[in-house]
Amino acid sequence: MxxxxxxxxxxxxxxxxxxxxxxxxxxxxxxxxxxxxxxxxxxxxxxxxxxxxxxxxxxxxxxxxxxxxxxxxxxxxxxxxxxxxxxREWLPYILTGFKKVGILSDIHVPYHSITAITAALDNFVKIGIDCLLLDGDLIDFYGLSKYEKDPKKRSVPDEIDKLGELLNQLNNILKCKLLYKLGNHDERYDNFIMRKAPELYGLPDIKFETLINNRVEGIEFIGDKRIIQANALDIIHGHEFVQGIFSPVNVARGLSLRAKTNAVQGHNHQTSEHSEPNLRGEIKTTWSLGCNCELHPEYMPINKWNHGYATLELDSNGIDFSFKNYRVKNGKTL
Known part of the structure; x- marks a missing residue:
């Protein structure tokens, strides 16, 4: 009873x-x-x-x-x-419920390129995106680098405040969902706490996500190196592979060898595309994104970097998608 x-x-x-x-x-x-x-x-x-x-x-x-x-x-x-x-269970992040997604990668605040970001925002506003995916390395965390550092550079608190300003501006301009996928530079903060003060690592008040959420409303974080699944397209930052991307031809070709599916990544600061048909006649395409930061930093002034961004349209059938990878030169979308 x-x-x-x-x-x-x-x-x-x-x-x-x-x-x-x-x-x-x-x-x-x-x-x-x-x-x-x-x-x-x-x-x-x-x-x-x-x-x-x-x-x-x-x-x-x-x-x-x-x-x-x-x-x-x-x-x-x-x-x-x-x-x-x-x-522990490691699951992908399912990107659903959106039609038009803008993608920005490798902004590296406070070394962001105003002209490159402006060119991207012009297009995002024009087409009316309903989601902005920030695909890693939004902040540089120069002061937390394990390499030699110039003491005259910005402090960590300055970088965090500057990132908060940028995210608030993106919120005000686009008025859409903001997704923040953590890249290797974004992870520097929590990794630093883990190494230097492991006793404090579990405290939520000092985690990177908390610091940003205290400055900006409505940011959804995607951590743990999770893959983002957007219909039949997989999105990563690019640091998820332990041994990196081997790219004898270009970054997209290297990603194709590792991913074996439709995929896009940032991280390498280069725009590229690679397509291959399989035995069933299905075309698998991979892309790499340009960056939105300074192109000639002190530590590597000679490189193959370029500015760029992308847009992604998702079909309601949960499979099809349309991806456009843009390059930016002198503040203009090419």
């Missing part, structure tokens, strides 16, 4: 359990949350096991007699009782 919920100060045990599960999320183990519930509501529950039983009820793990509102995720089967694993 189902247990009768006992009102406690206007709340039932089940309501208390639901509030605590909402507050702490489904990631917290049931027993751990039960201990917290009992400690803070010892008049409502007989003991920790009583609190745990109610939690298990709202999670659908027993027959407590209440509505299941917080269905527990199914645990992987382990019939042989193997030791608990720290394996």
């Amino acid at each position: 189902p247990k009768k919920e006992v009102p406690v100060k206007g709340f039932t045990k089940v309501n208390i359990a639901r509030q605590y599960r909402d507050k702490w999320g489904m990631e917290m183990p049931t027993l751990t949350l039960a201990r917290i519930m009992y400690k803070e509501n010892d008049l409502a529950f007989k003991n920790i096991e009583d609190a745990r039983s109610v939690l298990r009820g709202i999670e659908g793990k027993n027959n407590y007699g209440c509505v299941v509102t917080h269905q527990a995720p199914e645990r992987p089967k382990n019939p042989y009782k193997l030791p608990e694993s720290d394996e």
Whole structure:
């Protein structure tokens, strides 16, 4: 026979359990949350096991007699009782719900190119994008580089403030969704904390995403080197491959050898394209993006860089797409 919920100060045990599960999320183990519930509501529950039983009820793990509102995720089967694993799930980011996407890569604030970004924004405003994908290395984090540094260059706080200014301007101009995929330069901050102050690494208040969210509203971050899937197109920054992209012909050709699918990347600051048909007659194309930063930095003034950006139109069928890769010269889209 189902247990009768006992009102406690206007709340039932089940309501208390639901509030605590909402507050702490489904990631917290049931027993751990039960201990917290009992400690803070010892008049409502007989003991920790009583609190745990109610939690298990709202999670659908027993027959407590209440509505299941917080269905527990199914645990992987382990019939042989193997030791608990720290394996984590690594899933792609699915880019969906948008029709026209603008893509900017390698801005490297505070060494950004105003003329290159302006040329891209002119086109984005003209075609009316509903999403802007910032494909990595928005900030340079020169001061956190492991290489020799010029002490006269901008400080890390200056760089972060300057990036906040840029993102707010992009929000004001485009009035669309902003997605921020972290590149290798963006990751310098959290990596620095991990190396120099690992005891603080888990604190959310000092993470890079928090610093930016405190300055800009509505930014969605894509980290963990996740692949972005936009219909039949895969998007990366370019640092995801541990050994990098081998590009004897051009960057897009190197990406084709590694990705084996339709794909686009930034990172190398060069515009290129490569297409190959497979045995079924399907054409697989890869692209690399130009950058939006200074073209001749002190550490490598002679290079093969160029300015550029891209636009992406997504078909509602979830498969087809149209990709345009633009070069920018002297502030003009080519």
